[in-house]
Structures are given as structure tokens and as C-alpha cells.
Amino acid sequence: MxxxxxxxxxxxxxxxxxxxxxxxxxxxxxxxxxxxxxxxxxxxxxxxxxxxxxxxxxxxxxxxxxxxxxxxxxxxxLPGAEQLxxxxxxxxxxxxxxxxxxxxxxxxxxxxxxxxxxxxxxxxxxxxxxxxxxxxxxxxxxxxxxxxxxxxxxxxxxxxxxxxxxxxxxxxxxxxxxxxxxxxxxxxxxxxxxxxxxxxxxxxxxxxxxxxxxxxxxxxxxxxxxxxxxxxxxxxxxxxxxxxxxxxxxxxxxxxxxxAELPDAKAMEHLFDGLENGSVLDGVxxxxxxxxxxxxxxxxxxxxxxxxxxxxxxxxxxxxxxxxxxxxxxxxxxxxxxxxxxxxxxxxxxxxxxxxxxxxxxxxxxxxxxxxxxxxxxxxxxxxxxxxxxxxxxxxxxxxxLEDGRLELGEGATDEEIGAAAFTGNGKLQILLFRQKMKNLDMPKEKAKVRVELDQEPQSVFQERIDEEHGNPLKVWEEWGSPEDLKPGDKKTLISRTKVEKEAVVYRYEEGRLVLEAELGVNDIYLFTVCL
Known part of the structure; x- marks a missing residue:
């Protein structure tokens, strides 16, 4: 398992x-x-x-x-123009x-x-x-x-x-x-x-x-x-x-x-070697x-x-x-x-x-x-x-x-492999999960499980997520061949295909506990909203 x-x-x-x-x-x-x-x-x-x-x-x-x-x-x-x-x-x-x-x-x-x-x-x-x-x-x-x-x-x-x-x-x-x-x-x-x-x-x-x-x-x-x-x-x-x-x-x-962060003069002489057919962006x-x-x-x-x-x-x-x-x-x-x-x-x-x-x-x-x-x-x-x-x-x-009440989860809750924060207000409970890394590392997804004590089964639960397939317009643009000129219709399609939506969540509610699960890749973000 x-x-x-x-x-x-x-x-x-x-x-x-x-x-x-x-x-x-x-x-x-x-x-x-x-x-x-x-x-x-x-x-x-x-x-x-x-x-x-x-x-x-x-x-x-x-x-x-x-x-x-x-x-x-x-x-x-012109002569005298400085004075005007x-x-x-x-x-x-x-x-x-x-x-x-x-x-x-x-x-x-x-x-x-x-x-x-x-x-x-x-x-x-x-x-x-x-x-x-x-x-x-x-x-x-x-x-x-x-x-x-x-x-x-x-x-x-x-x-x-x-x-x-x-x-x-x-x-x-x-x-x-x-x-x-x-x-x-x-x-x-x-x-x-x-x-x-x-x-x-x-x-x-x-x-x-x-x-x-x-x-x-x-x-x-x-x-x-x-x-x-x-x-x-x-x-x-x-x-x-x-x-x-x-x-x-x-x-x-x-x-x-x-x-000192800039290349020295000798390095500058060969800075653009191999970029003969490159773009200004390649040079930068x-x-x-x-x-x-x-x-x-x-x-x-x-x-x-x-x-x-x-x-x-x-x-x-x-x-x-x-x-x-x-x-x-x-x-x-x-x-x-x-x-x-x-x-x-x-x-x-x-x-x-x-x-x-x-x-x-x-x-x-x-x-x-x-x-x-x-x-x-x-x-x-x-x-x-x-x-x-x-x-x-x-x-x-x-x-x-996010609602205005942040639950106190203790020191270090955001520093774990999968960081967490939770919020409450207006009849909602929200759980925010993220797997933040300073590099885009190629690592397997990791499982997260959230258990919530509730007096009764929630009215509904939905999630929003940013991962490889959601909220990631760069991926789709590159799949299209990285078109430099994004036409108005293409822009509309790109936004529609990659916007973050509210998705219904399959959850378990048993013995007064709500159970939610997710799998997060590197730099993925999940927001669960529980409507009480």
C-alpha cells in the first residue's frame, strides 16, 4: 500500500x-x-x-x-531654447x-x-x-x-x-x-x-x-x-x-x-556562442x-x-x-x-x-x-x-x-513536505494544501489525507486545484507549438481550457468524520471548501 x-x-x-x-x-x-x-x-x-x-x-x-x-x-x-x-x-x-x-x-x-x-x-x-x-x-x-x-x-x-x-x-x-x-x-x-x-x-x-x-x-x-x-x-x-x-x-x-553578478569581459566575448539563430529572449x-x-x-x-x-x-x-x-x-x-x-x-x-x-x-x-x-x-x-x-x-x-478565520495548526504546518492551512467563516471550512519547492523537481506525487470532525455530514464539498492539468496555461500554449501571435479566439480558448474551476469532490463521511484525499506533485496546490 x-x-x-x-x-x-x-x-x-x-x-x-x-x-x-x-x-x-x-x-x-x-x-x-x-x-x-x-x-x-x-x-x-x-x-x-x-x-x-x-x-x-x-x-x-x-x-x-x-x-x-x-x-x-x-x-x-535652438539658441536660447534652454531658458524656455x-x-x-x-x-x-x-x-x-x-x-x-x-x-x-x-x-x-x-x-x-x-x-x-x-x-x-x-x-x-x-x-x-x-x-x-x-x-x-x-x-x-x-x-x-x-x-x-x-x-x-x-x-x-x-x-x-x-x-x-x-x-x-x-x-x-x-x-x-x-x-x-x-x-x-x-x-x-x-x-x-x-x-x-x-x-x-x-x-x-x-x-x-x-x-x-x-x-x-x-x-x-x-x-x-x-x-x-x-x-x-x-x-x-x-x-x-x-x-x-x-x-x-x-x-x-x-x-x-x-x-559581481554580471559576466566578466572575457566571458562576454563568447556569451552568445551557439545562439546565431536565436531570439532577443534567448540572449536575455x-x-x-x-x-x-x-x-x-x-x-x-x-x-x-x-x-x-x-x-x-x-x-x-x-x-x-x-x-x-x-x-x-x-x-x-x-x-x-x-x-x-x-x-x-x-x-x-x-x-x-x-x-x-x-x-x-x-x-x-x-x-x-x-x-x-x-x-x-x-x-x-x-x-x-x-x-x-x-x-x-x-x-x-x-x-x-479564503475565509477570515485561520485555524491554528501549530508551528511548522506550512513547512512539511505537503504544507497545510485551514480557514473558517460564513458556514464554510477550507483546507489549503501545497507542496512547495524552490525548484521544479521531477518527483512522484505524494498522498495527503485530511480528517475533519463534524457534527453532521456537509451540504457539499468542492475543490480547486493548480497542477499539471489545471490552472497551467503554459502547458497548453506549448502543446500548441508556442505561437508568438495569440489571436483573440485562441486567447479565449486558452483561458477557458486552463481556468481553475470548482469541482465536486467524492468524500467519505463516517462516524462524525469527513475524510478528504489528494495526491500532490511538486508545486501543486489544492483548496478544499466544505459547505457546512
């Missing part, structure tokens, strides 16, 4: 605690100007309505493609109008630097550009911020704007996003926070939004010493991160050498291999680091404004259910620690390395650029469906 790998026994009247769905606080997105696109907004509205996510965060609200601060010389390099300037927040207003129309609110990331306010022409290196230099003049930058905040209050009213978080910059510990030092970032935060508060001291300002949960201790010490306003702490955490690093010191202050994947499949990466780094940061925050609200399984754009596994299983486990493991979080990101409408034409290209999105929900979308839909 085949061994049952996991057995869960749920007794009547077990203790519960209110579930904190921190993952519904916000979601990440491609840069600001994309929020002017109809397809982006259609997907964003769907994410809000189906997943319950309340806010959206993106880089580049001050990017030069938003035409915030321009000179006539940007259009025509234009300051306009009109496009920002259009972006925020669109977000509000979707039923969501902005999570305001104050980035990047308008080039005419910058101390240098340092660029982030992404396809859409973005100046990452510190400001050339503190007073000039502060005046710019005050005008921006005043514009928002005039357009939307103080009461509305006061409920938007304002975060200063993005990952200033990473050379891709900040061309200054740690000390220069702290100074930027001080100038910016004071400027915001000068206009409206009820607006919440926070930072430092560093990668790998870093800098919180020193940031808090700096703000306390100089009595700088800080209303929340923001941080980022990925399990596999090619730039910010996946390892951290005990106090999360150690500095690595991100550029060669440059940035998927470390989550090549290295043994701890699956609980998010939980451990978040616990440290929670203490360092000293009672301030803690927002993880970016997190996911993998920060490696183009990684094949970003489109697999490995991400879905990680999201489920990490979200539940941190729900007592984090006040709000923002999964990176909601759609493959995303242009850091340009927008790739392949429907599945290893993008970060919950959905493809055509709007096909991936496995991780369905995982978040399962999490959205």
Missing part, C-alpha cells in the same frame, strides 16, 4: 485568528506611462475585482516620458485618474529624477530610460515635490490624497536604480519627506524600499537622530535576486557587490540564467527577514512593496506553477508579520527590457500581456477566497 505522506486532523472548535490578507494591499506594475494603455487598465480592473487588490505601485512617475519637466531645447536645440521651460503634472493626473476609475488607489513611488533637476545624466539602463541621479539642488527638488503634492490635493482633495502612501524612490541600494550613495539616499529622503509634510502633514511618507530587506536599522536611526518624519517602513524581498542578492547579514545592513536568458533552478535557495528567507525588519520598524506599519519568488526577468520558471506555490506559502508564512504587501507584478505589459512578443517569456506578471491568467493568478484567486 502506498504511504500517505501527510495526514491532517481538524478537531471541532479549534482556535482561530483573523487572517491578514496583506497581499491584497497592493500590486506592482510596469512603469507609469503604461497606465495610459487600455489593455493595461482592463487587466488592472480585473485584478482588483477578482483578486481584491486595492492599490497599484509603479516606477517612473517623474520619468521624462511623462513630460513632467521639459525645456524647449528637448524638442529643438514647462512644468506639467497633466500626464500624472491622467494616470491616477485611470487608476481611480479601476476602483483602485495609487501607491505613490516618488521616482525617477527629471533630467533637468538631476546632478548627472546617470540612467537606470532599462528600455524606457529613467534618470537615477540625486538632485542637483535640494531647494529645487523640494520645490518640485511641493508643487507635485499641491497639484494632487487640488485635483483629488486632501482627504483622498492623505490615504495614499508616498514612498521615496525604489531600491536605492542597487546600482541599477540609484547612482548615489546610501548617505545620499538618506539625505534625499529627508529633503523629500519634509517637503511633502510642509504641504500636508497628514500625508504618509516612508522608505527606504531597499532590496533584500536591507537598510531598515540604519534608516530608522538616521530618521530618529534628525527627527525626520517617517510614517511607514517599506522593503523588498525576492527569493532569487540577481542584483540585490539573496543572502543577507543578521542585521540586514551588509553591502554586497551586485556588479543567456545573460541572466535562472538562479532559482541552479542554486539551492532557502524557501523561508522572506519569513525570516520580515521578522527582523518588523522589530527594526519599531511599531511602524511594515509594507513589502515588492516581493515574489524570482527577480530574474525572462526566467522560464516565472511562467510555471512554482511561482504560484511560493506565493501561497510565503503569503501565509508572513501574514502575522507584514501589514501590507505588493506582489511584483500584475501583468507582462512591462517594458524594463522592452515588451517581448512571446506570450510566455518568463515575465513577472500574474497575467500575460494578452491577459491570460497564469498559475500564480489563480493562486491569488484562491487566497482571495
Amino acid at each position: 502506498e504511504e500517505t505522506k501527510m495526514e491532517l486532523y481538524l478537531k471541532k472548535e479549534m482556535k482561530t485568528k483573523r487572517l491578514n490578507k496583506h497581499w491584497q494591499y497592493c500590486v506592482g506594475s510596469g512603469h507609469a506611462t503604461l497606465a495610459l494603455r487600455a489593455d493595461y487598465l482592463e487587466q488592472l480592473k480585473q485584478v482588483h475585482e477578482e483578486l481584491g487588490i486595492e492599490r497599484v505601485r509603479f516606477h517612473g512617475i517623474f520619468n521624462d516620458d511623462m513630460q513632467v519637466f521639459m525645456k524647449y531645447s528637448d524638442l529643438m536645440p 521651460t514647462q512644468l506639467s503634472f497633466r500626464k500624472i493626473g491622467m494616470v491616477y485618474d485611470n487608476i481611480l476609475a479601476c476602483g483602485m488607489k495609487p501607491y505613490v513611488e516618488l521616482s525617477f529624477m527629471p533630467k533637468h533637476l538631476a546632478s548627472s545624466d546617470a540612467k537606470c539602463g532599462f528600455y524606457y530610460g529613467g534618470c537615477i541621479a540625486p538632485p542637483r539642488d535640494d531647494a529645487e527638488w523640494a520645490d518640485f515635490i511641493k508643487k507635485f503634492v499641491s497639484y494632487l490635493i487640488d485635483r483629488y482633495g486632501a482627504e483622498e490624497v492623505e490615504c495614499w502612501p508616498f514612498e521615496v524612490w525604489n531600491e536605492p541600494d542597487v546600482f541599477v536604480f540609484w547612482a548615489g550613495t546610501k548617505e545620499q539616499y538618506f539625505h534625499l529622503y529627508e529633503v523629500t519627506a519634509r517637503a511633502v509634510k510642509e504641504v500636508d502633514d497628514k500625508i504618509r511618507v516612508g522608505g527606504p524600499a531597499a532590496s533584500g530587506s536591507k537598510w531598515i536599522g540604519s534608516f530608522m536611526a538616521f530618521c530618529k537622530e534628525r527627527q525626520i518624519p517617517v510614517d511607514f517602513i517599506s522593503s523588498h524581498q525576492y527569493a532569487g535576486d540577481p542584483i540585490g542578492g539573496v543572502e543577507a547579514s543578521e542585521d540586514l545592513e551588509a553591502e554586497g557587490n551586485p556588479q 536568458r543567456r545573460l541572466m540564467p535562472d538562479k532559482s533552478e541552479l542554486m539551492d535557495i532557502a524557501g523561508d528567507g522572506f519569513r525570516q527577514n520580515a521578522a527582523i525588519v518588523k522589530k527594526q520598524a519599531e511599531g511602524l506599519p511594515l509594507y513589502y512593496s515588492e516581493w515574489n519568488e524570482n527577480a530574474i526577468f525572462s526566467a522560464y520558471t516565472n511562467d510555471t506553477r512554482k511561482v504560484a506555490a511560493y506565493i501561497v506559502k510565503a503569503a501565509l508564512d508572513t501574514e502575522k508579520i507584514i501589514d501590507g504587501s505588493s506582489i511584483w507584478c500584475f501583468s507582462d505589459i512591462f517594458e524594463e527590457f522592452s515588451e517581448f512578443p512571446q506570450e510566455f517569456h518568463g515575465g513577472f506578471g500574474l497575467m500575460t500581456h494578452s491577459g491570460v491568467p497564469k498559475s500564480q493568478y489563480y493562486a491569488l484567486k484562491m487566497l482571495a477566497e
Whole structure:
């Protein structure tokens, strides 16, 4: 007889605690100007309505493609054209109008630097550009911020704007996003926070939004010493991160050498050998291999680091404004259910620690390395650029469906070979099972058995599952030959064939106990709902 790998026994009247769905606080997105696109907004509205996510965060609200601060010389390099300037927040207003129309609110990331306010022409290196230099003049930058905040209050009213978080910059510990030092970032935060508060001291300002949960201790010490306003702490955490690093010191202050992750000059000479007939995507994947499949990466780094940061925050609200399984754009596994299983486990493991979080990101409408034409290209999105929900979308839909009472199953319940969590409310009992691994390992399925004490037989039991055959559009797309151009009819068929459905479950009810069984492969997820 085949061994049952996991057995869960749920007794009547077990203790519960209110579930904190921190993952519904916000979601990440491609840069600001994309929020002017109809397809982006259609997907964003769907994410809000189906997943319950309340806010959206993106880089580049001050990017030069938003035409915030321009000179006539940007259009025509004529003599004297430098002196003719234009300051306009009109496009920002259009972006925020669109977000509000979707039923969501902005999570305001104050980035990047308008080039005419910058101390240098340092660029982030992404396809859409973005100046990452510190400001050339503190007073000039502060005046710019005050005008921006005043514009928002005039357009939307103080009461509305006061409920938007304002975060200063993005990952200033990473050379891709900040061309200054740690000390220069702290100074930027001080100038910016004071400027915001000068206009409206009820607006919440926070930072430092560093990668790998870093800098919180020193940031808090700096703000306390100089009595700088800080209303929340923001941080980022990925399990596999090619730039910010996946390892951290005990106090999360150690500095690595991100550029050491890049191939050396000699290796670059032969980097693309053998790809003579390859695509741009092949080149990106060669440059940035998927470390989550090549290295043994701890699956609980998010939980451990978040616990440290929670203490360092000293009672301030803690927002993880970016997190996911993998920060490696183009990684094949970003489109697999490995991400879905990680999201489920990490979200539940941190729900007592984090006040709000923002999964990176909601759609493959995303242009850091340009927008790739392949429907599945290893993008970060919950959905493809055509709007096909991936496995991780369905995982978040399962999490959205969970009732508010989480049963206390004891320490380590999510860390077993088959992890488990259970929830109750509104006449339902839900059991969530997942077999999360940091690699897509080829292993046999394992059996799980759940026994539930009940006073009477349930009215009905149904299951939702993410496995090789359910909630797995990548598999079907590859069976079709991986068509680059997904026609509207094909998109509709792909969604219909792979969406996660509620399926009736064959169960046993004997001697006051409900018995449920499942077989889980690596990174499979099952959600049982028992209607009492």
C-alpha cells in the first residue's frame, strides 16, 4: 500500500485568528506611462475585482516620458531654447485618474529624477530610460515635490490624497536604480519627506524600499537622530535576486557587490556562442540564467527577514512593496506553477508579520527590457500581456477566497513536505494544501489525507486545484507549438481550457468524520471548501 505522506486532523472548535490578507494591499506594475494603455487598465480592473487588490505601485512617475519637466531645447536645440521651460503634472493626473476609475488607489513611488533637476545624466539602463541621479539642488527638488503634492490635493482633495502612501524612490541600494550613495539616499529622503509634510502633514511618507530587506536599522536611526518624519517602513524581498542578492547579514545592513553578478569581459566575448539563430529572449536568458533552478535557495528567507525588519520598524506599519519568488526577468520558471506555490506559502508564512504587501507584478505589459512578443517569456506578471491568467493568478484567486478565520495548526504546518492551512467563516471550512519547492523537481506525487470532525455530514464539498492539468496555461500554449501571435479566439480558448474551476469532490463521511484525499506533485496546490 502506498504511504500517505501527510495526514491532517481538524478537531471541532479549534482556535482561530483573523487572517491578514496583506497581499491584497497592493500590486506592482510596469512603469507609469503604461497606465495610459487600455489593455493595461482592463487587466488592472480585473485584478482588483477578482483578486481584491486595492492599490497599484509603479516606477517612473517623474520619468521624462511623462513630460513632467521639459525645456524647449528637448524638442529643438535652438539658441536660447534652454531658458524656455514647462512644468506639467497633466500626464500624472491622467494616470491616477485611470487608476481611480479601476476602483483602485495609487501607491505613490516618488521616482525617477527629471533630467533637468538631476546632478548627472546617470540612467537606470532599462528600455524606457529613467534618470537615477540625486538632485542637483535640494531647494529645487523640494520645490518640485511641493508643487507635485499641491497639484494632487487640488485635483483629488486632501482627504483622498492623505490615504495614499508616498514612498521615496525604489531600491536605492542597487546600482541599477540609484547612482548615489546610501548617505545620499538618506539625505534625499529627508529633503523629500519634509517637503511633502510642509504641504500636508497628514500625508504618509516612508522608505527606504531597499532590496533584500536591507537598510531598515540604519534608516530608522538616521530618521530618529534628525527627527525626520517617517510614517511607514517599506522593503523588498525576492527569493532569487540577481542584483540585490539573496543572502543577507543578521542585521540586514551588509553591502554586497551586485556588479559581481554580471559576466566578466572575457566571458562576454563568447556569451552568445551557439545562439546565431536565436531570439532577443534567448540572449536575455543567456545573460541572466535562472538562479532559482541552479542554486539551492532557502524557501523561508522572506519569513525570516520580515521578522527582523518588523522589530527594526519599531511599531511602524511594515509594507513589502515588492516581493515574489524570482527577480530574474525572462526566467522560464516565472511562467510555471512554482511561482504560484511560493506565493501561497510565503503569503501565509508572513501574514502575522507584514501589514501590507505588493506582489511584483500584475501583468507582462512591462517594458524594463522592452515588451517581448512571446506570450510566455518568463515575465513577472500574474497575467500575460494578452491577459491570460497564469498559475500564480489563480493562486491569488484562491487566497482571495479564503475565509477570515485561520485555524491554528501549530508551528511548522506550512513547512512539511505537503504544507497545510485551514480557514473558517460564513458556514464554510477550507483546507489549503501545497507542496512547495524552490525548484521544479521531477518527483512522484505524494498522498495527503485530511480528517475533519463534524457534527453532521456537509451540504457539499468542492475543490480547486493548480497542477499539471489545471490552472497551467503554459502547458497548453506549448502543446500548441508556442505561437508568438495569440489571436483573440485562441486567447479565449486558452483561458477557458486552463481556468481553475470548482469541482465536486467524492468524500467519505463516517462516524462524525469527513475524510478528504489528494495526491500532490511538486508545486501543486489544492483548496478544499466544505459547505457546512
